[in-house]
Amino acid sequence: MWNFVLMLIAVLLWAISLFLVGEAAKSQRWALGGPGGMPEPYSGVGMSQLLSCLFVFLWLARVFLLSRPAPDPLRFIPQLLASPEQLTPGLLLAVFPPLIVGVVKLVTALVVSHGEMETAIERRNRSWVTSVFIALHLIIAIAATILLVRAFSYY
Numbered sequence: 117m118w119n120f121v122l123m124l125i126a127v128l129l130w131a132i133s134l135f136l137v138g139e140a141a142k143s144q145r146w147a148l149g150g151p152g153g154m155p156e157p158y159s160g161v162g163m164s165q166l167l168s169c170l171f172v173f174l175w176l177a178r179v180f181l182l183s184r185p186a187p188d189p190l191r192f193i194p195q196l197l198a199s200p201e202q203l204t205p206g207l208l209l210a211v212f213p214p215l216i217v218g219v220v221k222l223v224t225a226l227v228v229s230h231g232e233m234e235t236a237i238e239r240r241n242r243s244w245v246t247s248v249f250i251a252l253h254l255i256i257a258i259a260a261t262i263l264l265v266r267a268f269s270y271y
Contacts, residue, residue: 119201122267126207129260130168136256137164137214140221140249164217168210175206205267211260215253222250 141161179202196202225246 119199119204122263123201123204123207125263126204126211126260126267129211129256129263130172130207132256133211133214133218133260134165134168136249136253137161137218137221140218140225140253160217160221164214167213171210171213172203172206175203175209178206179203205264208260208264208267211256215257215260219250219253222246222253226250 138161176196179196226243
Protein backbone atom coordinates (compact mmCIF):
# COMPACT_ATOMS: atom_id res chain seq x y z
CA MET A 117 0.00 0.00 0.00
CA TRP A 118 2.84 2.41 0.87
CA ASN A 119 4.33 1.92 -2.61
CA PHE A 120 1.06 2.91 -4.26
CA VAL A 121 0.83 6.03 -2.06
CA LEU A 122 4.42 6.84 -3.03
CA MET A 123 3.42 6.46 -6.67
CA LEU A 124 0.52 8.89 -6.22
CA ILE A 125 2.79 11.40 -4.45
CA ALA A 126 5.30 11.09 -7.31
CA VAL A 127 2.57 11.78 -9.89
CA LEU A 128 1.41 14.78 -7.84
CA LEU A 129 4.94 16.20 -7.59
CA TRP A 130 5.44 15.66 -11.32
CA ALA A 131 2.22 17.52 -12.15
CA ILE A 132 3.13 20.34 -9.74
CA SER A 133 6.59 20.68 -11.29
CA LEU A 134 5.08 20.96 -14.77
CA PHE A 135 2.64 23.59 -13.49
CA LEU A 136 5.32 25.58 -11.65
CA VAL A 137 7.56 25.95 -14.68
CA GLY A 138 4.66 27.43 -16.66
CA GLU A 139 3.85 29.81 -13.81
CA ALA A 140 7.51 30.78 -13.55
CA ALA A 141 7.44 31.81 -17.20
CA LYS A 142 4.24 33.82 -16.67
CA SER A 143 5.59 35.60 -13.61
CA GLN A 144 8.66 36.83 -15.47
CA ARG A 145 6.90 38.06 -18.58
CA TRP A 146 7.76 41.59 -17.46
CA ALA A 147 11.50 40.78 -17.55
CA LEU A 148 11.86 38.65 -20.64
CA GLY A 149 10.11 38.75 -23.96
CA GLY A 150 10.29 42.46 -24.49
CA PRO A 151 12.05 44.32 -27.26
CA GLY A 152 15.79 44.27 -27.59
CA GLY A 153 16.40 40.66 -28.47
CA MET A 154 15.46 39.22 -25.09
CA PRO A 155 14.31 35.60 -25.10
CA GLU A 156 10.61 34.82 -25.05
CA PRO A 157 9.45 33.96 -21.51
CA TYR A 158 8.04 30.58 -22.48
CA SER A 159 11.27 29.42 -24.12
CA GLY A 160 12.40 26.35 -22.27
CA VAL A 161 8.99 25.50 -20.82
CA GLY A 162 8.08 23.08 -23.60
CA MET A 163 11.61 21.68 -23.56
CA SER A 164 11.46 20.97 -19.83
CA GLN A 165 8.07 19.30 -20.17
CA LEU A 166 9.39 17.19 -23.04
CA LEU A 167 12.44 16.20 -21.00
CA SER A 168 10.17 15.37 -18.09
CA CYS A 169 8.03 13.05 -20.23
CA LEU A 170 11.20 11.57 -21.73
CA PHE A 171 12.41 10.65 -18.23
CA VAL A 172 9.14 8.80 -17.62
CA PHE A 173 9.31 6.95 -20.94
CA LEU A 174 12.97 6.05 -20.44
CA TRP A 175 12.21 4.73 -16.98
CA LEU A 176 9.33 2.71 -18.41
CA ALA A 177 11.67 1.32 -21.07
CA ARG A 178 14.23 0.50 -18.38
CA VAL A 179 11.66 -1.34 -16.29
CA PHE A 180 10.25 -3.01 -19.39
CA LEU A 181 13.55 -4.08 -20.96
CA LEU A 182 15.82 -4.69 -17.97
CA SER A 183 13.46 -6.18 -15.41
CA ARG A 184 13.26 -9.65 -16.95
CA PRO A 185 14.75 -11.21 -20.03
CA ALA A 186 12.49 -10.17 -22.92
CA PRO A 187 9.09 -9.94 -21.19
CA ASP A 188 6.05 -10.24 -23.34
CA PRO A 189 4.54 -6.74 -23.85
CA LEU A 190 1.04 -8.11 -23.34
CA ARG A 191 2.09 -9.51 -19.95
CA PHE A 192 4.04 -6.41 -18.99
CA ILE A 193 1.09 -3.99 -19.27
CA PRO A 194 -1.09 -5.90 -16.76
CA GLN A 195 1.99 -6.27 -14.54
CA LEU A 196 2.49 -2.49 -14.68
CA LEU A 197 -1.19 -1.94 -13.87
CA ALA A 198 -0.95 -4.40 -10.96
CA SER A 199 2.13 -2.73 -9.46
CA PRO A 200 2.47 0.83 -10.78
CA GLU A 201 4.93 1.75 -8.04
CA GLN A 202 7.74 0.39 -10.20
CA LEU A 203 7.47 3.66 -12.16
CA THR A 204 7.83 5.83 -9.03
CA PRO A 205 11.59 6.51 -9.37
CA GLY A 206 11.11 7.50 -13.01
CA LEU A 207 8.35 9.94 -12.14
CA LEU A 208 10.40 11.40 -9.32
CA LEU A 209 13.36 11.86 -11.66
CA ALA A 210 11.03 13.56 -14.12
CA VAL A 211 10.23 16.22 -11.51
CA PHE A 212 13.69 17.78 -11.81
CA PRO A 213 13.89 19.09 -15.43
CA PRO A 214 10.92 21.47 -15.05
CA LEU A 215 12.10 22.59 -11.62
CA ILE A 216 15.62 23.30 -12.87
CA VAL A 217 14.31 25.32 -15.84
CA GLY A 218 11.88 27.16 -13.56
CA VAL A 219 14.55 28.09 -11.02
CA VAL A 220 16.89 29.29 -13.79
CA LYS A 221 14.09 31.45 -15.24
CA LEU A 222 13.18 32.87 -11.85
CA VAL A 223 16.76 33.67 -10.89
CA THR A 224 17.14 35.34 -14.29
CA ALA A 225 13.98 37.32 -13.59
CA LEU A 226 15.42 38.52 -10.28
CA VAL A 227 18.61 39.74 -11.97
CA VAL A 228 17.33 41.10 -15.30
CA SER A 229 15.87 44.56 -15.36
CA HIS A 230 13.35 45.33 -18.09
CA GLY A 231 14.56 48.86 -18.55
CA GLU A 232 11.18 50.49 -17.99
CA MET A 233 10.58 52.84 -15.16
CA GLU A 234 9.54 50.79 -12.17
CA THR A 235 8.34 52.12 -8.90
CA ALA A 236 9.75 50.79 -5.67
CA ILE A 237 6.45 49.06 -4.91
CA GLU A 238 6.39 47.29 -8.29
CA ARG A 239 10.00 46.21 -7.83
CA ARG A 240 9.27 44.89 -4.32
CA ASN A 241 6.13 43.05 -5.49
CA ARG A 242 7.98 41.48 -8.40
CA SER A 243 10.82 40.42 -6.11
CA TRP A 244 8.35 38.97 -3.60
CA VAL A 245 6.44 36.93 -6.20
CA THR A 246 9.66 35.63 -7.75
CA SER A 247 11.06 34.70 -4.32
CA VAL A 248 7.88 32.80 -3.43
CA PHE A 249 8.06 30.84 -6.70
CA ILE A 250 11.73 30.01 -6.08
CA ALA A 251 10.83 28.75 -2.60
CA LEU A 252 8.02 26.58 -4.03
CA HIS A 253 10.41 25.13 -6.63
CA LEU A 254 12.96 24.30 -3.94
CA ILE A 255 10.36 22.73 -1.61
CA ILE A 256 9.08 20.46 -4.40
CA ALA A 257 12.67 19.56 -5.37
CA ILE A 258 13.57 18.67 -1.78
CA ALA A 259 10.42 16.57 -1.37
CA ALA A 260 11.13 14.75 -4.64
CA THR A 261 14.74 14.13 -3.60
CA ILE A 262 13.70 12.66 -0.25
CA LEU A 263 11.12 10.40 -1.89
CA LEU A 264 13.59 9.41 -4.61
CA VAL A 265 16.19 8.37 -2.03
CA ARG A 266 13.56 6.31 -0.22
CA ALA A 267 12.34 4.75 -3.48
CA PHE A 268 15.88 3.79 -4.51
CA SER A 269 16.65 2.38 -1.05
CA TYR A 270 13.52 0.22 -1.38
CA TYR A 271 14.85 -1.38 -4.55
